[in-house]
Amino acid sequence: MHVQSFPPIVDKEARILIAGTAPSVKSLEKHQFYGHPQNYFWRIMYGLLAEADRKSTGPNESYEDRIAFLQQHHIALWDVIATCKRQGSLDANIKEEEPNDIPFLLDQYPAIRCLAFNGTKAYSTFKRYFSNYISSRSITLLQLPSTSPIPTKYMRSLEDRLAAWSVLLPYLQDDSK
Numbered sequence: 001m002h003v004q005s006f007p008p009i010v011d012k013e014a015r016i017l018i019a020g021t022a023p024s025v026k027s028l029e030k031h032q033f034y035g036h037p038q039n040y041f042w043r044i045m046y047g048l049l050a051e052a053d054r055k056s057t058g059p060n061e062s063y064e065d066r067i068a069f070l071q072q073h074h075i076a077l078w079d080v081i082a083t084c085k086r087q088g089s090l091d092a093n094i095k096e097e098e099p100n101d102i103p104f105l106l107d108q109y110p111a112i113r114c115l116a117f118n119g120t121k122a123y124s125t126f127k128r129y130f131s132n133y134i135s136s137r138s139i140t141l142l143q144l145p146s147t148s149p150i151p152t153k154y155m156r157s158l159e160d161r162l163a164a165w166s167v168l169l170p171y172l173q174d175d176s177k
Contacts, residue, residue, distance in 0.1 A: 001025075003084050005100055006033060009067055010076035016114045016171050019102065021122040022081040024089035032063050033077045034147065036089075040158050041118070041147040042066055047162045048169065049073050073172055076112065078105065080125045091121035102126065103133040113139055114171040119146030142167060 003022050010017070020033070027035035034041035049069070061069065070077065084097040106112055115134075117123035123143040134141060145155045145164050155161055 001085065001087060003028065003081075003086050003094075005079040005082045006031070008076060008078035008100075008105055009033065009070070010078070010105065010109055010112075011071055012109060012111065013071070013074050014076035014109055014112050015074040016116055016168060017076045017078060017102075017105070017109075017112050018116045018118060019122050019126065020077075020079045020118040021091050021125065022079050022084055022086065022094065022097075026089070030063075035063075038149050039147050040149055040161055043158060044147055044162050044165050045070060045075070047158075048166060049172075074111075075172075076109070078102070080117070080122045080129075091119065094121065097125065099125065099129040103130055106137070106139065114142060114168070115139055116142045116144055116168055118144060119148070140171070144168075 005022060008017075023033070024036050024039070026037075027033060029035070045066075046069070067077075078100060080099060080102065081094065081097045082100040085095045086093045102115075106115075115126070117126060120143065123141070126141075144167070145152070145161050147161060149158075155164065
């Protein structure tokens with residue numbers, strides 16, 4: 001199956017770019033980043049950020065409201081892979097990938113100071129294609145555990161992932177205050 005990434009969701013206020021690998025089958029069907037209801041991504045984002053935003057109703061909001069919530073918190077979304085071939089949704093099945101032009105995006109949005117990778121495959125793919133670019137920039141790379149609900153040796157639950165993803169919080173603080 002041919003997989004095509006979505007356009008980035010980003011604005012000039014973004015400080016963090018969360019980069020996934022490529023959309024899952026369910027995400028492609030819904031045309032939404034992290035569209036599978038079992039994926040922990042939206043629960044993690046609301047778990048980290050909802051304390052600061054009491055008017056939010058959480059991950060059950062509409063997709064448009066979830067995107068607005070991320071943007072209010074200066075978070076952008078995109079995938080490392082622009083196109084690939086993959087059966088199913090597992091990163092291990094990705095073949096013939098072509099990367100998105102993340103360096104161009106980062107050049108267009110200089111407020112982004114942290115690139116957070118949702119899982120090992122997103123991180124390793126980025127490093128394979130763009131390690132020379134990043135070495136010349138002042139940007140933090142964070143390899144985070146996948147928001148997939150599949151348990152791993154170290155990430156057994158939503159709470160484990162929420163704790164690991166909390167490293168994003170310092171990058172959201174406004175340095176101008």
